[in-house]
Amino acid sequence: MMPAAGTLKYDERAVSRLRALYGRYGYSQYRMRKFEEYDLYVRNKSFLISDHIITFTEPSGKLMALKPDVTLSIVKNSKDTPGYVQKVYYKENVYRVDQDSGSFKEITQVGLECVGDIDTYSICEVLLLAVESLREISDAFVLDISHLGIVSAVLEGAGVAEEHRAAILRCLGEKNAHGVAALCAAAGVDAGHTASIVKLVTTYGEPQQVLSALEELPLCDSGRAALSELRSVLAVLEGEAPAGSIRIDFSVINDMNYYNGIVFRGFLEGIPSGILSGGQYDNLMKKMGKSSGAIGFAVYPDLLESLSMPQKEYDIDVVLLYGEGSDLSAVRRAVRTITATGKSVTAQKSLPGKIKYRQLCRLTESGVETVEEHA
């Protein structure tokens, strides 16, 4: 039996809705082991958000790791089949180092992956599901979409050398226009191309406005193709989300060694960091010896804990006190009678400290007597 929505925590409710959503779109659940061979993560360390991994040795002597990531496991087990897209969703716990405390944390991740013969429809569907995922949790959301093909084309057109790219991309991620300008000056990028890179930082917002502003960028053929793909995808998404909730924003930067094409991040009002993150990662597929493409995203429901939830008025509805000599069957009957009315009850021999109850009852020989009741 599904628990009533009211008894579930916000994040638990979200997880259950997301699973139902992905199921409706034909995504099947992908279950995996808690651990993988360490080698998989070492080979793709920079793909991982945290590069610290919990390892242990199996009795056979093989070095294993508690999963710090889900995508790598799915990609590893995928097969290249022309014309076919494997669509899976997952709800898994991953183990990463918390940046603030420096200690390991168990994080719940719900997400989906489309792996195989990816076309523009697949990209649209994943983005649509990202929008729907956010909407399942809250109406106040924003999905920022970027296209790494455009970013890459602008940087290449400007002749930015490899050693300066990471710093410029970091500034792009920070919306740091003054930083980009300073780095471009140091890297010897001319004024015109510097202006193009700065434009990526300062141009964001409503898709139609941004798309027309992007037309002015001097883009090579691959950049034009990327812009055209972004335009097609946004045309499909138009009308699928409330006005102002889908935006183009090039500060969404994922590692270009793994990601290419469209990347995106979702935000909910009241949660200080992105709750959804995803993108197309054909480059990772190539690195892992696959010829197919892939796109997917992950939602971090643990972050929903920071949404302000109404404080529970009472810890429990009824505290039922019984004595040393009470008839145990009578206690059981009294508990059953109270739970049958839909109330929660804790049977205790003495009043537990610091518990806030709605009603205090005592089991006597004549039955259950109310000692104290709060309105």
Add this chain to the structure above:
Amino acid sequence: MLNIALPKGRLGERVYAMFEKAGFACPSIRENNRKLIFENEECGVRYFWVKPSDVAIYVERGAADIGVAGKDILLEYQPDVYELLDLHTGVCRMAVAAMAGFRDDVRRRLRVATKFAGIAEQHYASLGREIDIIHLNGSIEIAPILGLSDVIVDIVETGTTLRENNLEVVETIVDISARLIANKANFKFKNEPIERLVASLSAQIEENR
């Protein structure tokens, strides 16, 4: 309501004057008292004074929508925030300093005393120089005098403290100034007032340059 974290002290006061000119006034902030939070409902703004090194934490965690933090703090802690503007105030530099006449002996590890371990580590890693970090919380200048370290990595404003202690700047690592930072999520949901503030601050900066 736009929540703004300002660094306690002279820099915060200077920056508040810029915010006030931008239309985000909160007269009660100028009252001489020990309150830490000030609100002006009319302008839709709430200010709070926090320790300068904590501003980025308030903003990253969303308790403040925007704030003003030194570039030194942003480089050291690398918070996941937007850096919207260089306010061109609180200007100084992060530098390596040593006793006057110091010569680096590259045959051995360089002992570096600093409050900014991350910046020092990154700087010397980029040079391929092996170092031993000595983390101190204050009076860093004493370390080379007492032989605790070979050099220090610290903020230099006028250089007076260094000179008075017979120290000199060996090299500048990076120029520092105050930056306007914003929480990434709140930036989306309070975009209009933040953009309005940024536009006005940019105009003020241009005017003063």
